[in-house]
Amino acid sequence: MTTWSSSLYPGEWRRGSTAGGCRNNPATFWLNPQFKLLLRHPDAPGTSDCSFLVSLMQKDHRKKRREGKNMETIGFAVYEVPDEAKGQRGVHLKQNFFQTHAISARSECFIKSREVSRRLRLPAGEYVIVPSTFKPHKEADFILRVFSEKAADSEELDDDVVAELPIENYLDESQIDAGFKSLFRQLAGPDMEISINELQTILNRITGEQKDLKTDGFTKEACRSMINLMDSDGSGKLGLVEFNVLWEKIQRYMTIFRNYDLDKSGSMSSYEMRRALESAGFKLTNHLFQLIILRYAEEDMAVDFDNFVTCLVRLESTFKTFKIMDTDADGVIALNVSQWLSLTVFA
Structure with missing residues (x-):
């Protein structure tokens, strides 16, 4: 029986600050919360791929339903961390990065649902997961969970106060x-x-x-x-x-x-x-x-x-x-x- 390693992070999208919308909004996408995932251990000897599962869930869906509010349309994107930024802690990636680097993986689609999840396989390395609503300025609280077959390190990326x-x-x-x-x-x-x-x-x-x-x-x-x-x-x-x-x-x-x-x-x-x-x-x-x-x-x-x-x-x-x-x-x-x-x- 395989024992998966897991990490859980609460987060929020707030209008005007962290609700940047999806990649269709390059001026604001970078402001979304960002989470780094370090995959060190391939699934099997002689291979480079690491399996992991990303689950993005909206919070308080019952409360929203009672208030007559709908779920937001949500999804996530995964990017490989560039060599010059590898090993750094707590550096929130800026607009220029997302305009010059291709996506490595993503949720299958953005959907108006309580939860979006997808199992992925990527080469060992450092990655950034960016959860977002489809449109900017949409407010919601969320929980991001990452499960990996082998032990993996993760952290939320945020700038130091300077x-x-x-x-x-x-x-x-x-x-x-x-x-x-x-x-x-x-x-x-x-x-x-x-x-x-x-x-x-x-x-x-x-x-x-x-x-x-x-x-x-x-x-x-x-x-x-x-x-x-x-x-x-x-x-x-x-x-x-x-x-x-x-x-x-x-x-x-x-x-x-x-x-x-x-x-x-x-x-x-x-x-x-x-x-x-x-x-x-x-x-x-x-x-x-x-x-x-x-x-x-x-x-x-x-x-x-x-x-x-x-x-x-x-x-x-x-x-x-x-x-x-x-x-x-x-x-x-x-x-x-x-x-x-x-x-x-x-x-």
């Missing part, structure tokens, strides 16, 4: 362009510092003149976050040097936004947003990206420029705060109640 931020260029006041100094004096007023209200007026005036950027306007809360990020002397306002650094930062964000607003709609789709975040230096897990979309995307899953900037500012501020508190650089911090409230309520 912030790779450019070095900020704090110039001496004497090094700042005379034209920028003159502009600053006009904006800052007699006290030569920019307050939350002044920053809000400045940003909304500037972005309002950019016809290719959609925005509902920067809120006071967003401007407060920017000042908290840049306020090195604790005054609650920005001096010339601090405002110069913030202005360079916003200019950079504007360039990234325009580069990833691929359809030039003036707003960014949630899927474009993930690539834009990576370009800005932030790599996030699927779960964290879901939270970003819930917080900063509009009802139609679009992200306007003001929300894009606010998101990046909050991410940068949070990463910098964590780095300061992580005194031994082990990626773990301990907080007392006061510290926790300071970070969550007053951030």
Whole structure:
């Protein structure tokens, strides 16, 4: 009697973040959950093939039926991991990979069913299983199970949480362009510092003149976050040097936004947003990206420029705060109640 090795992974497709649809949707397919399967042991001596079975099952089908909802149309695709990525842990494969590599195997079809399964035989090696709904933006919870005749290793692929931020260029006041100094004096007023209200007026005036950027306007809360990020002397306002650094930062964000607003709609789709975040230096897990979309995307899953900037500012501020508190650089911090409230309520 053959004893099969098995692995089980719960997962979810969420509109705007991990519901990328099938391979017919190359711009979003890569955002689906991904699971790596390492087949080391062929079925028999002198052969290279390994047998395994993939089962994809939707959860809560009885609950959906009671609520009058149908099952989603589901299936999966299997790709061989490229040589340069073999042996790496936790690397979520990106759009370019799926556009340049052929499929190795797949479910027989996409069907509206509680479960889709197929027995497969592939040469020993590393593979990625990508479960998906047929159309993007369809939400469901699922369980992926993999059974293999011989022992096989598997894991969910997800990016590590990383912030790779450019070095900020704090110039001496004497090094700042005379034209920028003159502009600053006009904006800052007699006290030569920019307050939350002044920053809000400045940003909304500037972005309002950019016809290719959609925005509902920067809120006071967003401007407060920017000042908290840049306020090195604790005054609650920005001096010339601090405002110069913030202005360079916003200019950079504007360039990234325009580069990833691929359809030039003036707003960014949630899927474009993930690539834009990576370009800005932030790599996030699927779960964290879901939270970003819930917080900063509009009802139609679009992200306007003001929300894009606010998101990046909050991410940068949070990463910098964590780095300061992580005194031994082990990626773990301990907080007392006061510290926790300071970070969550007053951030």
